[in-house]
Amino acid sequence: MKENILGVDVCAETYEQLTSRLLADIEEKRKAFIVAINPEKIMKAQQDESLRQLLNSATYQIPDGIGVIIASVLKGGNIRSRVTGIDMMLQLCKEAALHQKKIFLYGAKPGIADEAKVKLEEMFPGIQITGTLNGYEKDENVIRDTINASGAEIIFVALGSPAQENWIIKHKEILAPYVYQGVGGSFDVVSGRLNRAPAFFQKLGLEWFYRLLKEPWRWKRQLILPKFLIKVIKG
Template identity: 35%
Template sequence: MNENVDTVRIMNLDFINTTQENFLNNVLHKHLQNEEKCFIVTGNPEISIRAREDREYRDAVKAADYVIPDGAGILIAAKYMKQPMQERVAGYDVMRDLLAYANEQRLSCYFLGATEEVNRKAVAAAEREYPDLHIAGRHHGFFDMDDPSVVEEVRTSGADIVLVALGLPRQELWIARHFDTFDKGVFMGVGGSIDVLAGEVKRAPDFWIRLNLEWLYRLLKQPFRFKRILKVFEFMMRVFLKRS
């Protein structure tokens, strides 16, 4: 964890406590300008529970430079602990802002993960929306975690930004295992955000997002996510009962 950013500790994970604007303008943009690598985890209750139960995964998350509070449950927990956070820093919005900045600065991005079709659609969407963004490369997510050819392909691409959409826990584990191989790059686990970029999944309307009810909208649209929502309730109970 980068010590220059204020944090709030929840279930032994340190979440950054800042605004999204400050995080982008005064933190991530500087990493890109200086070609300094960093590792971002989009933290939510599900990730917190997984880190509590899985030591390897916990070590991977703790190795990150920044764990952003992506999820209403994290903000509620912080407020309950009397350490309120300034705002939610949504992973999807950070991804979009990184792509927009890369477009302005003519930087490059590598898209790693999802199915071949979703990956291809996401890259095509990025090319349409960000015409000055350089696509350093892309690769679907169906490969062995320790496949050296994939690591080498990403490394030799020289990408300024690497969006890793391998899902939980693979994306954070992949970044943590191979981070030392790279000389530069902002690495971020983006999960289902790439599906939204590809147009395969619709994001919640702004009204739901403003009310921190994006999770409920996604549940109504994708009932199969119910088991994931149970992790949110487990997280909240552990925070309230101080059993972390």
């Protein structure tokens, strides 16, 4: 079940519905690719056809941004709750621990994935993280062999967007995992290197506002939201 917002597909399912579908993908040995969609990506896709095609090529486009929810409401759609990239990752980790699915962490600076692995093992007892590799490894053979040797069925890729999505498209058919998700800076957050917005801001969908308070120089980027909503209304 998907909606189309300014030419970009967005899934309307909840965390639970998506996780159920992803577990089924693993059981049936189907490749699945998750990408997070926010107003900034949708606006960039207006000027970049290759980006729009990349986003729409994903199996699941999750609504990671309060602006996407507002846009859905304005267009009479059914998306009513955010599915953030990091929370989708954590939900998958929880279910992977329960269903004995193996996970690989690829990306970020040296040491970060290893630290995230330790934290995830504390958060989800029984989780099987069978391998990690930092994003600075450039040898394609090493990357392929390390991931495939791990036996992982789920891989989280932290290379930044759209590099991580391009990497997934290029490699998913030659790698063993079935589920692929680009997770940006999530390893930094999980490892404790980077603080996430407090739960109050998360619940209200105001993580962008928290970041603005912490980093005022981001204000120009935040102007994308009203521009996006105006375009949705006019469209």
